[in-house]
Amino acid sequence: MSKTYGIVSTKGGVGKTTIAANLGGILADMNQRVLLIDADFQQSLSNFYQITHKSPLGLREALMNANPESCISQTNIPDLHIIYSNDPEQDILTWLRQSSSHVHYFGGMLTHIQDLYDYIIIDTQGAGGILQESVILASDELISPIPPDYIDSKEFIRGTVRMLKNLELPVSLRSIRPAIPSLHGLIYRQDRTNHAKIIAQSLRKQFHAQSDGQVKILQTVIASLSSYKKSAGFKLPVHRIEVKRQGNTPSAHDAMLALVHELEPHLSDIIPVWDKKNMNNTESNINNQSVES
Numbered sequence: 001m002s003k004t005y006g007i008v009s010t011k012g013g014v015g016k017t018t019i020a021a022n023l024g025g026i027l028a029d030m031n032q033r034v035l036l037i038d039a040d041f042q043q044s045l046s047n048f049y050q051i052t053h054k055s056p057l058g059l060r061e062a063l064m065n066a067n068p069e070s071c072i073s074q075t076n077i078p079d080l081h082i083i084y085s086n087d088p089e090q091d092i093l094t095w096l097r098q099s100s101s102h103v104h105y106f107g108g109m110l111t112h113i114q115d116l117y118d119y120i121i122i123d124t125q126g127a128g129g130i131l132q133e134s135v136i137l138a139s140d141e142l143i144s145p146i147p148p149d150y151i152d153s154k155e156f157i158r159g160t161v162r163m164l165k166n167l168e169l170p171v172s173l174r175s176i177r178p179a180i181p182s183l184h185g186l187i188y189r190q191d192r193t194n195h196a197k198i199i200a201q202s203l204r205k206q207f208h209a210q211s212d213g214q215v216k217i218l219q220t221v222i223a224s225l226s227s228y229k230k231s232a233g234f235k236l237p238v239h240r241i242e243v244k245r246q247g248n249t250p251s252a253h254d255a256m257l258a259l260v261h262e263l264e265p266h267l268s269d270i271i272p273v274w275d276k277k278n279m280n281n282t283e284s285n286i287n288n289q290s291v292e293s
């Protein structure tokens with residue numbers, strides 16, 4: 001039975017798709033069976049990797065009328081599958097709004113395929129909404145990238161705690177719906193001038209007080225590195241693109257691996273392995289990585 005991570009945020013453009021794609025990519029290279037699901041009508045995750053064997057069916061059919069297994073496509077990364085988004089007109093949203101039990105549809109779909117995978121990672125559209133709510137309730141755990149700016153991060157606390165509290169049912173009704181999953185805040189796009197540790201400490205304190213332990217701030221911090229953008233251009237996970245780097249900032253490989261080991265301690269003995277053939281062109285292009293401001 002798989003573990004499902006929902007990648008959520010109350011804000012757009014914070015790094016959700018990048019984390020969903022790269023977490024999926026590194027887990028697959030760590031010999032895990034992984035399914036990505038693109039629940040954002042913008043289709044960014046669907047376009048992140050190459051789709052090598054494409055099902056004619058995508059998320060619309062998986063949610064609305066088909067056997068979800070028939071909606072799975074294969075990416076260019078072995079063991080990394082995807083249910084792509086094919087809903088540019090946001091028909092799913094309209095459909096979910098018409099149904100009084102909308103929040104259960106995503107979870108219902110997953111029950112048909114969760115035995116096929118070790119991990120299911122779902123990317124969502126920023127700024128909440130019915131589909132994101134449905135993903136939250138179908139997830140075992142949530143990950144939310146936190147912008148490094150202090151004011152943004154305070155907004156993040158307020159918005160995230162509100163989003164989770166809104167979904168909570170009164171105690172008397174909790175038996176009819178799964179509990180709200182816990183959320184990992186991931187301090188994201190940290191650059192050298194920011195004080196990651198100070199922000200992290202402050203966030204930890206505030207979240208502890210406001211969320212009854214439901215929200216935890218991860219120790220792993222993801223730096224702002226040009227390799228994340230480059231990896232999307234190469235349609236490869238970033239740990240393959242930037243294995244090592246000079247200076248104090250950990251490489252993308254080391255940061256993503258630290259993230260996996262922190263989230264999934266039972267994988268601590270495993271490191272990612274991939275076929276290095278055909279990587280020469282990409283590696284020669286990434287020698288002068290720089291930290292973005």
Ligand SMILES: Nc1ncnc2c1ncn2[C@@H]1O[C@H](COP(=O)(O)OP(=O)(O)OP(=O)(O)O)[C@@H](O)[C@H]1O
Nearest residue numbers: 012013014015016017018126189223224225228229
């Ligand atoms: N660690 C990083 N360092 C530098 N750039 C990054 C990093 N992570 C993501 N980016 C870039 O930031 C931009 C936004 O990232 P991404 O698309 O993952 O955000 P998102 O939360 O999914 O956005 P949306 O809400 O529009 O779906 C992209 O151009 C991406 O390449």
Ligand SMILES: [Mg+2]
Nearest residue numbers: 016017040044
């Ligand atoms: Mg996105």
